[in-house]
Amino acid sequence: MNLSAIDPILLLASLMVAATPIMLAAIGELVVERAGVLNLGVEGMMITGAVTGFVAATTTGSPWLGFVSAACGGALLSLVFGVLTQFLLSNQVATGLALTLFGLGLSALMGQGYIGIKAPAFPDWHVPLLGDIPVIGPIVFQHDPMVYVGLLIVLGVWAFLKFTQAGLVLRAVGENHDAAHALGYHVRRVRILAILFGGACAGLGGAYLSLVRVPQWTEGMTAGAGWIALAIVVFASWKPERLVLGAYLFGGVTVLQLNLQAAGVAVPVEILSMSPYLATIAVLVIMSAGRAPGSLGRIFHAAR
Amino acid sequence: MIALEKRPQPSTIWVYLAPLLAVVLTMIVGGILFAALGKNPISVISAIFYEPLFGEFAFYYRPQLLVKAAPLILIAIGLSFGFRAGVWNIGAEGQYIVGAITGAAVGLALYPAETRLIFPLMVVAGALGGWAWGMIPGLLKVKFGANEILVSLMLVYVAEQLVAAMALGPLRSPEGRGFPGSRNLSQWASSANPELMAGTGVHWGVVAALIAVIFAYITLSRHIFGFQVRLTGQSPRAARFAGVNPGRMVLACMGISGALAGLAGLFEVTGPSGQITIDFNVGYGFTAIIVAFLGRLHPVGILLAGGLMALTYIGGEIAQSNLGLPGAAVQLLQGMLLFFLLAVDVMTNYRLRVGTREVA
Known part of the structure; x- marks a missing residue:
């Protein structure tokens, strides 16, 4: 055993990287759940994003194009969920599970010829000036750009939900869809858009795994990250600011156990x-006190 | 303008028609998918759905169908109780693994005694192991309000690590020359779960699955517990007024599904699989979720759905070896089947109303 082999600065730096995929997927799911929809297909959308991103990045050689295609792939898959739950009024729990099972099969099929290939390099971004600060620089300001994109998305969602009218409408739809419908808001439209956003974010999170964190494609590589993202939304009590904390906590546990494994x-x-x-x-046991959006998981059918 | 109108009562015709339509739609869309993969869709579909039952080598495949269907049916019957009552146990895969571990551990502790009493003891241990693993999310839900979907699912990953640790550590065969994996339980007379009638594929797991179907049918249609399960699912408030304790309902549903999944694991480890290995589980716990829904959460439906899903497994293997179909395509087909069922199911509870919307 050699605990001194663990470098605390490196540990904290890799914590941010480990937290990013879960954070991306979780912030998408947070928006979906605030709109009153429970999409349990995060794992399926994540792994589909992982494979589409990997395929696009290795064929074009551009990681950025990979991330864009991953977002599109995740959103496209989530659209299936959206149509089924919003227009065909299917049970959200069952449909989400189906999405996960389907996504796992789809990704394995798509990724067949891509096992064992390395992803194109995605260079770290050394933030000018800030990156040169001792200790804090290497921990916070010397990562690949997606780490910051993820944080920006969380910031954007926080501002959207708190300060914009559209955010208020989304929350109203999630709290009480009948009242929102009576006020003339388009419940289905809002929810479909939220579901698409959630799918795109999950896709990004998946692509981050296959393009940056691993960076390779293997079958079933998400290994429950999508489900952990769902748990983090509960941990965050459906609040974006607490979601960052949750994601970093989990990133910390993951990185620490990997380091302990390496240290023997x-x-x-x-x-x-x-x-x-x-x-x-x-976390689920301790943090079950948060209040879920009022209409979460309920089927909306505008009876006349 | 097409609108959906809620039916006062679920349509009886659509309850039966929806799964059939879903299968037909899956075959059509699956066929298109196979064509896109450069395979002849007709020959792939017939390899999956026809060959195992009536093809040239059906005598070999039919017993295999029973071997695959038994764990699926056993697990799905357990899940159907919870799914009816709104208790979502998604972690049957973990309960299946733990049942296999505890059952095998009890058997291996008594190695090499020669008595047929060991097998029944292992069956009890397997059921208890699965039950205990299912009680964890149940108790956490009742005591702390923790979401049972996420907790039961997280325990699958824990169980996967546990089985790896067992195969490498405590349960590793001393005669395995250091390779991971336990002794072969199917080759030790005291613990073996053999074919009961030569050439039929019927082992104790198949018998248990059939008993579970009958037991579930009687419970759901004749027993007060079955009534309470159905009532809780349809109206939790009404159930509470009728004196159903919601916490006890959660524990009962998690316990039943856990025990049956554990049994399935035990019959697998003593029979078809034979030993505890690192990659012991093959996803029966997740496929059983599809089986439960496809069978409409009804015992007889689950029996048929389990058979159908076993057909896609065996047929998929045939298509894989004869036609070079990728293995993942079968998994995709199974997911698609559940999608189509959920989509078509709208017709069970709603009817289409075509016409202009009246102005109130």
């Missing part, structure tokens, strides 16, 4: 690998 701690590897999932359960 006298704990079986399997126990360490369990820890992110056990931490999720612990």
